[in-house]
Amino acid sequence: MEENLGFSHFLAQIxxxxxxxxxxLLSLSVASWYLIIMKSISNFIASRRANAFLNHFWEVDSLQELKIEMKGSSTDNAFAHLAKLAVDVTTNSQRHGMEKLAAAGGVSELLTRTLRNGIDQEATRIGNGLTIIASAGSVAPYIGLFGTVWGIYHALIQIGLTGQGTLDKVAGPVGEALIMTALGLAVAIPAVLAYNAFIRRNRIWMARLDAFAHDLFTIVTVGNKSGDNTTKAATEQNHNPQFTPTATTTSAFEGRQ
Structure with a gap:
C-alpha cells in the first residue's frame, strides 16, 4: 500500500x-516562477538605479548643467529616460524651431505629450509578464481540480470493475487523484501572491514617476528647480515666453493621478 501512495507510482499509472x-501545471509553474524571479531582480535593480539618479538629479545647480549632464548620461532607469526626453525636446525645439507637426501647440504641449508618452511606455514595460502570472494564479486551481475529477473517475471505474471498495483499495487511487489539486494550489498560491506584490509595486512606481514628471515639467518650462524663487522664474519666462507653463498642460498630468 505504501508503494501505491508514492508520487512515482502516481506518474506511472496516470x-x-x-x-x-x-x-x-508544470509549465505554468516554471513560467510563473521564472517571471517572478526575473521581475523581482529587475525591479530591485531599477529601484537602486532610480534612487541613485534622483539623488544626483536634485543636486544639479541649474537647468543648463542638467542639459549638459543629460547629454552624456545613460538612461538605465525610467526617471533618467524621462529627464532625457524632456531635455531633448526643449533643446531640439530651441535649435530647430517649432515648424514640425509634432511641435504643434507650442513647446509646453510638446513636452506634455512627450512626458506622457514616456510614462505610458514605462507602464507598458513594467506590465510585461503579469498576464502570465495572473493566468497561472487564476487557472491553475481549476486545472488541478479537473485532474482530480478525472483521476477519481478512473479510480471509481477500477473499483467497480474489481468489486472491491474497501478502504485499502480506495485510499490509494483517491489520494493519487488529489495530488492534482495539491499541484494546482502549489502553482496558484505563489503566482497570486507575486501578482499582488507586483501590482502594488507598479502602482507606487508609476505614482513616483508621475510626480517626477510634474517636477520635470516645471523645471524645464520655468527654468527654476526650486519653483519658489518667483523673481527668477519671472525672469526666465520673460526671456523665454515660449516656455511658460499653462493650465492646459499642467492639467494633462493631473488627469493621470
Missing part, C-alpha cells in the same frame, strides 16, 4: 489526459 494536465 493516463494521457492526466499527463497532459500534469505537464500543463
Amino acid at each position: 493516463d494521457h489526459v492526466g499527463m497532459v494536465v500534469f505537464i500543463l
Whole structure:
C-alpha cells in the first residue's frame, strides 16, 4: 500500500489526459516562477538605479548643467529616460524651431505629450509578464481540480470493475487523484501572491514617476528647480515666453493621478 501512495507510482499509472494536465501545471509553474524571479531582480535593480539618479538629479545647480549632464548620461532607469526626453525636446525645439507637426501647440504641449508618452511606455514595460502570472494564479486551481475529477473517475471505474471498495483499495487511487489539486494550489498560491506584490509595486512606481514628471515639467518650462524663487522664474519666462507653463498642460498630468 505504501508503494501505491508514492508520487512515482502516481506518474506511472496516470493516463494521457492526466499527463497532459500534469505537464500543463508544470509549465505554468516554471513560467510563473521564472517571471517572478526575473521581475523581482529587475525591479530591485531599477529601484537602486532610480534612487541613485534622483539623488544626483536634485543636486544639479541649474537647468543648463542638467542639459549638459543629460547629454552624456545613460538612461538605465525610467526617471533618467524621462529627464532625457524632456531635455531633448526643449533643446531640439530651441535649435530647430517649432515648424514640425509634432511641435504643434507650442513647446509646453510638446513636452506634455512627450512626458506622457514616456510614462505610458514605462507602464507598458513594467506590465510585461503579469498576464502570465495572473493566468497561472487564476487557472491553475481549476486545472488541478479537473485532474482530480478525472483521476477519481478512473479510480471509481477500477473499483467497480474489481468489486472491491474497501478502504485499502480506495485510499490509494483517491489520494493519487488529489495530488492534482495539491499541484494546482502549489502553482496558484505563489503566482497570486507575486501578482499582488507586483501590482502594488507598479502602482507606487508609476505614482513616483508621475510626480517626477510634474517636477520635470516645471523645471524645464520655468527654468527654476526650486519653483519658489518667483523673481527668477519671472525672469526666465520673460526671456523665454515660449516656455511658460499653462493650465492646459499642467492639467494633462493631473488627469493621470
